[in-house]
Each structure stands twice: as C-alpha cells, then as structure tokens.
Amino acid sequence: MDLDHRTTGAAAATAIPSAILKPLPPEVFVVHGASAETRWAAMRGQGHHTPTDRFFVRNHTATPLIDAAAWRLRLHGDGLPAPRAITYDELRALPATVADIAIECAGNGRAHFSAQRGTDYPGIPWGLGAIGVARWRGVPLRVLLELAGVRPAAVAVMPRGLDASYVEDGVDHGRVRRPLPIGKALDDVLVAYEMNGRPLPPDHGFPARLVVPGWSGVASIKWLGDIEVSCAPLSSPWTTEFYLMTGPGHPAGPDAALAEQVVKSAFELPWPARLRAFAPQVLHGRSWSGHGRVIRVEVSVDGGRVWRAAELLRPPAGDAGRSWTRWRLGWTPGAPGPAELMARATDATGARQPLASGPNDLGYHFDAVVRHPVTVVA
Ligand SMILES: Nc1nc2c(c(=O)[nH]1)N[C@H]1C(S)=C(S)[C@@H](COP(=O)(O)O)O[C@H]1N2
Numbered sequence: 515m516d517l518d519h520r521t522t523g524a525a526a527a528t529a530i531p532s533a534i535l536k537p538l539p540p541e542v543f544v545v546h547g548a549s550a551e552t553r554w555a556a557m558r559g560q561g562h563h564t565p566t567d568r569f570f571v572r573n574h575t576a577t578p579l580i581d582a583a584a585w586r587l588r589l590h591g592d593g594l595p596a597p598r599a600i601t602y603d604e605l606r607a608l609p610a611t612v613a614d615i616a617i618e619c620a621g622n623g624r625a626h627f628s629a630q631r632g633t634d635y636p637g638i639p640w641g642l643g644a645i646g647v648a649r650w651r652g653v654p655l656r657v658l659l660e661l662a663g664v665r666p667a668a669v670a671v672m673p674r675g676l677d678a679s680y681v682e683d684g685v686d687h688g689r690v691r692r693p694l695p696i697g698k699a700l701d702d703v704l705v706a707y708e709m710n711g712r713p714l715p716p717d718h719g720f721p722a723r724l725v726v727p728g729w730s731g732v733a734s735i736k737w738l739g740d741i742e743v744s745c746a747p748l749s750s751p752w753t754t755e756f757y758l759m760t761g762p763g764h765p766a767g768p769d770a771a772l773a774e775q776v777v778k779s780a781f782e783l784p785w786p787a788r789l790r791a792f793a794p795q796v797l798h799g800r801s802w803s804g805h806g807r808v809i810r811v812e813v814s815v816d817g818g819r820v821w822r823a824a825e826l827l828r829p830p831a832g833d834a835g836r837s838w839t840r841w842r843l844g845w846t847p848g849a850p851g852p853a854e855l856m857a858r859a860t861d862a863t864g865a866r867q868p869l870a871s872g873p874n875d876l877g878y879h880f881d882a883v884v885r886h887p888v889t890v891v892a
C-alpha cells in the first residue's frame with residue numbers, strides 16, 4: 515500500500531476547493547479533503563522548524579478570513595467576575611513568550627494503523643505527516659485568565675473557533691471547541707499570534723490560535739473567538755463523540771477524551787524510497803512524543819533483528835522538549851532489491867514505540883514502529 519502518496523479512499527483524495535488558502539504543491543502535501551498533510555520527504559534539508567508553507571493543515575470546514583481590526587477575544591463565564599474583550603493590539607501588547615511547540619493531529623498515522631491491523635478506520639487516512647513544529651509567539655493563556663480575574667473556583671475553560679459550524683451526517687455540532695481543565699490552561703498553553711516569526715497565516719488561525727503543548731492537535735483551537743471559563747466541568751462533541759478512545763479496553767468516561775500525544779518516528783524519505791546499492795547514505799529522521807522529550811532513537815535496517823542507536827541532533831537553544839528530536843544514522847544499502855527501514859523512539863517518561871499499537875475504534879494514537887519501504891537499485 516502506498517501510504518504517503520495515497521490516492522485511494524474516495525473522499526480522502528479529493529481537494530475541497532478553497533478550504534485551504536495556501537498553495538499545496540503536490541511534492542510537499544498530500545491533500546485529504548479540507549485538510550493536507552506534509553510529505554516527510556519534503557522535510558529533508560529543513561531546519562528544526564517546519565516552514566510555514568510546509569506545515570500540515572487540519573480544517574473541519576474551511577479557513578475563514580478574519581478582520582483583525584474588528585476581531586475580539588471574548589472571555590466569559592461564571593469562572594470570571596465579569597466578561598472581558600481583548601483586541602488584537604491589546605493581545606500583542608501583553609507579555610509574550612516564544613516557544614518551539616509541535617502540533618499533531620490525534621489521528622496522525624491512521625493509515626499505518628489501518629494497514630498494520632488490516633482494518634479500515636474511519637477518519638482522515640493520515641500517513642505520518644499530520645505534525646509540524648513551529649516557533650510560536652503569543653501570550654500565555656494564564657496571563658489572559660489572570661488579567662480577567664479568573665476565580666479560584668474555576669475548573670475548566672472552553673476555547674471556541676470562529677470558523678463555520680461543523681456539520682456531519684446532518685448533525686450540526688456547532689463551532690469547533692474543546693474544553694481544557696484549568697490546570698492545563700494555567701500551565702503552558704499559549705494564545706499565539708505569530709508562527710515562525712510572522713503573523714499567523716489564515717490557514718493556521720489568524721489572528722490568534724491556542725497552542726496546547728503535548729496535547730492532541732484539536733485542543734489547539736484556531737481562529738480563536740471566545741473562551742468560556744467555568745466553575746463546573748465542560749464537555750463538547752470534541753471530547754464526547756470524537757477525539758476519544760473507545761472500544762475494548764477503553765472504558766467510557768471523562769478520561770476517554772484524548773489529551774497527551776504518543777511517541778512516533780518518521781524518516782525524511784519518499785515513500786517508497788529509492789536508494790543506490792552499496793552507496794553510503796545518511797538516513798535522517800525525526801521523533802516526538804507528547805509526554806516529553808525523545809531521549810533515544812534506534813534504527814533497524816534488517817526487519818528488527820539489530821537496532822543501532824541514531825545520533826540525536828542538539829535541539830535549538832530554548833527548546834523545552836515540546837517539539838521533536840532530529841536524528842541521523844549512516845547506512846550503506848546492500849545488493850539491489852527491497853529493504854525496510856524501522857525507527858523506534860523512547861521518550862523521557864520511558865515510553866517506547868511498540869511494534870504494534872493497541873486498537874481503538876477511531877484509529878487514534880498510533881505509536882507503532884513503521885516499516886518504511888525502500889527499493890535498493892543498482
Ligand atoms: N477552529 C478550529 N480549530 C482547529 C481545527 C478546526 O477545524 N477549527 N482543527 C483542529 C485540529 S483537529 C488540528 S489537528 C489542528 C491543526 O492545526 P493546523 O491546521 O494549524 O496544522 O487545529 C485544530 N484547531
């Protein structure tokens with residue numbers, strides 16, 4: 515199965531006109547309806563950050579164009595003494611933080627999940643390209659909540675986007691929104707207005723978006739319009755119907771909602787790759803985890819019998835372990851014929867990629883080692 519250049523699967527391969535505004539050159543992106551994933555081969559030679567024009571896009575509907583001058587971020591709810599509205603200029607005048615943070619869709623790797631388990635999971639058949647790392651600049655959500663006088667009794671916030679309501683199978687789920695517990699909201703969440711040193715582009719949430727380190731991408735609400743602050747727990751269809759773990763071994767309840775992302779690795783190679791026999795290569799890749807920094811990456815070129823430690827590149831100054839780890843390893847392919855490359859990462863919590871991921875109904879949180887096909891040519 516061609517998991518990077520996937521053209522099978524009816525809806526998946528058809529671009530929805532103007533759902534995404536930036537150019538989607540086919541050598542960089544695989545388009546899935548209103549969303550697009552980055553090809554891993556297009557990350558080869560790039561620095562630590564995903565260039566903005568190569569960053570994947572996940573849209574539930576379509577990118578809206580928002581007038582920053584008329585825009586307000588409204589904070590409201592019984593967790594505040596009074597509602598408060600913040601303008602774009604006010605937001606940019608508040609104390610800001612700059613941080614390297616990955617955003618990854620919870621369904622990233624789903625096509626590999628389907629292929630490994632022989633099951634067709636519903637949802638976007640992402641390869642491994644529904645992840646990007648950017649240098650974000652923004653105001654800690656904590657600063658905004660404190661400015662608005664958040665009450666000690668507040669337990670949850672509900673950020674909501676300004677894009678159109680999400681309608682699926684005739685059901686209107688309302689605008690994209692996903693609650694966060696107050697602990698996470700006050701910890702490391704950013705209200706970002708810059709991506710890689712430039713104002714956010716429309717596709718990535720202009721004028722402001724949430725960036726929620728380590729958590730499933732849906733928490734990082736784009737085109738942020740309002741945030742409810744509540745003294746009672748909150749839920750939305752994005753925590754009760756989608757973006758949750760269901761199926762055998764996954765009990766229902768509030769803990770089923772996806773939070774931290776899992777460990778993954780990818781080679782910066784075309785799928786399949788063509789490499790020359792007996793010619794020394796340097797294999798490049800990246801590994802990441804929502805739990806914390808990746809501390810070890812091992813590569814096997816013989817189907818998993820021998821694992822060799824890859825050399826980890828030093829993260830850029832200031833990287834707090836919320837992005838990814840770049841790595842490389844020398845390899846000289848043998849005689850012409852098929853080969854497979856495998857990479858296996860371990861994060862700072864000790865979580866290591868298994869050879870197969872445990873199933874769940876919607877194909878989320880794939881973390882297994884992927885067998886990257888290579889054709890060794892004469
Ligand atoms: N308002 C809004 N926010 C959103 C979405 C959306 O469709 N609407 N998609 C979410 C999902 S599922 C993901 S994975 C990330 C993707 O961010 P990106 O498009 O900037 O890569 O945005 C999240 N924020």
Ligand SMILES: [Mo]
Binds near residue numbers: 618730731
């Ligand atoms: Mo997502």
